[in-house]
Amino acid sequence: MAKRPAEPTNAGAHAARQVPMRDFSRSLPMSLLRAREAVMRQFRPALREHGLTEQQWRILRALAAIETIEVTELARTAFLLGPSLSRILRDLEARNLIERKTAKADQRRSMVSISKEGVKLMASVAPSSEAIYAEITQRFGARKLAELQEMLGQLELCLASTGASDDVTDET
Amino acid sequence: MAKRPAEPTNAGAHAARQVPMRDFSRSLPMSLLRAREAVMRQFRPALREHGLTEQQWRILRALAAIETIEVTELARTAFLLGPSLSRILRDLEARNLIERKTAKADQRRSMVSISKEGVKLMASVAPSSEAIYAEITQRFGARKLAELQEMLGQLELCLASTGASDDVTDET
DNA sequence: CGAATTCACTTAACATGTTAATTATCTCCC
């Protein structure tokens, strides 16, 4: 109802279209996609300078905060799917940025941890990363940023386990 | 606040870590990524039933709203990079969902339009798509949704052309 | 006019997203 934040209407010059659906460029998925892309565009160059992709950086950051972690748990933390994670871990291990060893108690599980080299790399990237984040925070406004994140969290929450048989065994 | 998905705080065992950085799972890029994923998770099954990926659907939706469009312009509308779009258009053309013909005035340009079949497919998917969107809107709240999109737009705007030479030619 | 440049699009090459299938291990239960 009565929502129209901005109106470029770059589809008005054309014919018919009785059911324009949601203006498409203003759909929620597109809004989220564009916003995220705008943010990542700030970070990618810095990461690239250090030979890291966004996902590799996510993994290293996740690992830096803990001692060791199982692959499955890491996948959830870094928000990556298993197959992607497998490939990336293989590469990161080849670059000696992480270490792996199978758990004694359960041979299926493999415990992952960051290596000395990985820590060093982290240390060399973190400053620019933090600087970029600070710049974004300042531009957008710290309060507004917090508000936005709060809303994003709520959106995520209210869509959790909708339509699919998802176990919300989130503990915590 | 007070939500800790997987943060056993076993970060003390490692040395130093004077600057824990942003809790990582609460960084803006992660928030946006998770929120978008939560949304797309609602749509993907329906699209998949019709043999469409998210990006293919974006393209068809963009095409449905206009007569014909150049590839570059379509890339901007559907928010896809050139190479991705090239591949997808090749596939969609093979499936007879779109049509292409080079512009007379400029042989470099190729004009893209949706085909009859494409329109039919759209018509068969649109209802479920709209239903899902309605469900999301209801769950999250229409007002809140508008608010969120407004903030996302502002975020995008305030990061536009930061550090890079971006023209904000909005034409239309 | 014609060589250099720019432009629109495509290909190429590599990394990730996504789903399904595989492999190895572990658990349960008879």
Added chain:
DNA sequence: GGGAGATAATTAACATGTTAAGTGAATTCG
């Protein structure tokens, strides 16, 4: 103890994201 089923991780196969290079056509300008 051993086989059926569950689990952790990987591999496979295909689609897209991302950057760089390539191709052909248009434009610029000497």
